[in-house]
Amino acid sequence: MFTEAIAAFAPRLPLAVAYSGGADSSALLRACAARWPGQVHAVHVHHGLQAAADGFETHCKDTCAALGVPLAVARVQARHARGQSPEDAARRARYAAIAEVAARSWGEGGPRDVALAQHADDQVETILLALSRGAGLPGLAAMPAQWEWGGLRFHRPLLRVPGAELRTWLAEQGAAWVEDPSNADPAYLRNGIRAELLPVLQRLFPAFRSTFARSAAHAGEAQELLRGLAEQDLRATGIPPAIAALQALPRARQANALRHWLAEAHATAPSAVQLAELLDQIDACRTRGHRLHLKVGAGFVRRSGALLDWYNPALSS
Structure with a gap:
């Protein structure tokens, strides 16, 4: 499924890949660099949130040098405001940093499309988190496959690919990646969902990744209708x-x-x-x-x- 997703991915070139050094973005970067040699850039966002961050950056620099992929590094301090989740603060800081790198480092002829490595398991976790919070349609629509931010077009080409498949592919390539220690921190609900709930869903509903993706797509379509209605009503009010x-x-x-x-x-x-x-x-x-x-x-x-x-x-x- 991973190779099919990369084959179906049709961004504008050159392309930038958001590269953390973890397994998911490592697979995406290597696959894109192999498909479009000389047309792929990487951007690494150094969040400054944990001691291992400097090691992540070093790994990314070494890997990109070996692949012949230009790398830009953006440093952010993703501190969350009162009432804002740390994940949301980090996400917004990351997108803003990538947009800033595009303006500062890539220039006029640089990438305007950016690929992100969130996959099917990430999408399921997002939907389950939304359900746990009683979210409406925007939350249940989960992560969009494509959207624009700061003059860039962002893509998530792996939303139907299971995370385990990415690690299997990397192992077959003999490729190394780094493990983020926060991924094992039980303080994050998302980690509990990944470790405890997804295996149960796999046993009871083996096709849950694809069926959840369909539900998210239906919610996204309904939300688009509500968005259009809101814009119509606000023109009147x-x-x-x-x-x-x-x-x-x-x-x-x-x-x-x-x-x-x-x-x-x-x-x-x-x-x-x-x-x-x-x-x-x-x-x-x-x-x-x-x-x-x-x-x-x-x-x-x-x-x-x-x-x-x-x-x-x-x-x-």
């Missing part, structure tokens, strides 16, 4: 939304439009409890004197005349 225009929408469409506004305009997301309270308060805003000031996501939604406003005191100070 305005941005920031007018309270009276929101009140004219059914409650479910109000919620959909508000989630989209907060995500797109302010990069924040309300909890289910926060969103329900906000909808109740919007419904109660029938007089000019009704005040509205609620904690929503990483900041506050307040009434500003006939409109809603969102602000984060930490950003405005």
Whole structure:
């Protein structure tokens, strides 16, 4: 399945591969370098989160030198803000660093497509984490196969390939990789899912990787429809939304439009409890004197005349 996934992968060239030194990205880098000789770059993000990070960088430099693949290294400090998960902070810092490397190191003719090595097991873990948190469609859609960030097009060509297959392929190549110590840390729920839950799913539902992938794709399609509806409704309510225009929408469409506004305009997301309270308060805003000031996501939604406003005191100070 791995070789078929690489054969079906059709990025624009030259291509950059996000290379951590671990098994998954090692397999992706080697396969892409073999398929497109001289057309592949590597970018390694040094997160500075653990003592082994310097060793990862050294391994990546040595491997890329042996493969004849140019390597760019980006250093980030992925500290998470209050209310943000460490994984999310590291992910956002990683994408931003790759975009910065593209602008600084690769130049005008450098890669504009970036391949990431997340595979089928990673996708299943993401879906299970979303379910455990009571996530909506965006969470259940899990990781997209392709999206754009910072002027780059990111790809995940291995989302239907089991992780064990990548390690088998590497072993057949006689290739070395590094093991991230955090992958064995039981403090991370994702590691518990990988070690304890996936083997049970394999025994009870042998095709779970492909069926979970189909469910994620269905959720992604439904989320695209909701996104289009939210954009349509926000064209009618305005941005920031007018309270009276929101009140004219059914409650479910109000919620959909508000989630989209907060995500797109302010990069924040309300909890289910926060969103329900906000909808109740919007419904109660029938007089000019009704005040509205609620904690929503990483900041506050307040009434500003006939409109809603969102602000984060930490950003405005």
